[in-house]
Amino acid sequence: MRRFTAALFLLGLGVMIAAIYQHIDFGNTSVNAGQAINAVAAQETGAANFVTSVVLAYRGIDTLLELTILFTAAMIGGMVLGRRRADAPRDPDAGFILRTGADLLFPLLLVVGLYIILHGHLTPGGGFQGGVILASAFFLPLLARPGITLIDQRIVSLVEGLAGATFILIGLLAMFDGKEFLTPLLDKGELGALISAGSLPILYLAVGIKVGSELAGLLAHLAEAEALD
Amino acid sequence: MEVVVLVVVIVMLLSAVAVLLFKDFLAALAAMSVVSLGLSFLFVVARAPDVAMTEAAIGAGLSSLLFALALRRLGLWRSQ
């Protein structure tokens, strides 16, 4: 009975979506903010990647709040999972291939992650993507050798807090200068050069380190939780 | 171009259905990764390389890792 009503509900939803679908004017939206940003972003922020200038300059406070949400989720995840008992059984050690592969991949992943973060204002990529790669770089040794303490949770929290504070501090510096919160600072530089776009790369580096340490801490928490079987 | 996109969309939707139908949770997780990978291709087609990269790194990579760890902790980590 429940399945039948659910199927009926889905059918109705499908019909409704199909009806809406008939009337969508593909690609001709009345929102013009994007075109306006495309026209002025290169002069205003100096970043070649316009998505970066939207994320960090035009919608900088949104990014700050997003980091807060991620921080809250990671913190509550750690709280909900709790500590493991000392006598809880550990996962068996990984095989030779995974251990060697983890050792080999660790420096490569670090370099790739930092590259993606630092080129966020020039090419696709940036703090979020690079931060995830950094997190997986620090998680890989934990996967290969369960039980080692490669990352101390206190150091992770400290790094994360410092990165978040840097982000807010740069935003406040703009206010001391008489501009709005999170206005891009410093010299714009030449469009397309690695050192350009003022304070945006520094902001993205802070975002990357914060996201990376948060996710690495979360993954370590999940890996530490006791297995049931 | 359209044919390639159509094939990717069909594979993606089929694996999305498979996620909900597979009895084995590991197989469902693999199908979930296929969905994320197809989605990341569609983001490239929609001219959003930033989003495609995020989806590939987070959707196909990190989410699968989170799911795999959770399945291990929940005792659902067995393949038939």
Place this chain on the structure above:
Amino acid sequence: MDILDINTILYSAAFGLMLIGIGGIVISNHLMRIIFGIVLLEAGANLLLLLSTYHEGASAPIIVDGNVPAMMADPVPQALVLTAIVIGVGILALALSLAIRVQRAYGTLDMREVRLKLEQEISAAAGIDMPSSSEKPADIGEVPVNSVVQQESGS
């Protein structure tokens, strides 16, 4: 409506993912499947948001070697979706930790059993009889009935 139109294909992918995700949430009983459904729904919603300003023939909003393309894709929905994906993984991690917690507290992830045990717990704490349900609990085995509660309410 041509089947080989790129707009039609992309929009049906977004709507299809959303429908499948909602279906998974509504029909499944297992908590992990519900989480899978949420992830699918979120993926579809992200694609739909990105497609809202998709225009065939536009190029990615990135300047390469100083060449400014004639028409660039809208960067605002792209930034929004970027944010949404990262928040999605936070929500996923939270949901998974809560699922682990449910497993520890009730020993099962089947929502019907969890709901039954919750009702029993609540009625035992309140000292009242179990509310009778019109729906018969199907094939989930013996249900331990709290005999003390029944005696108290029966007298």
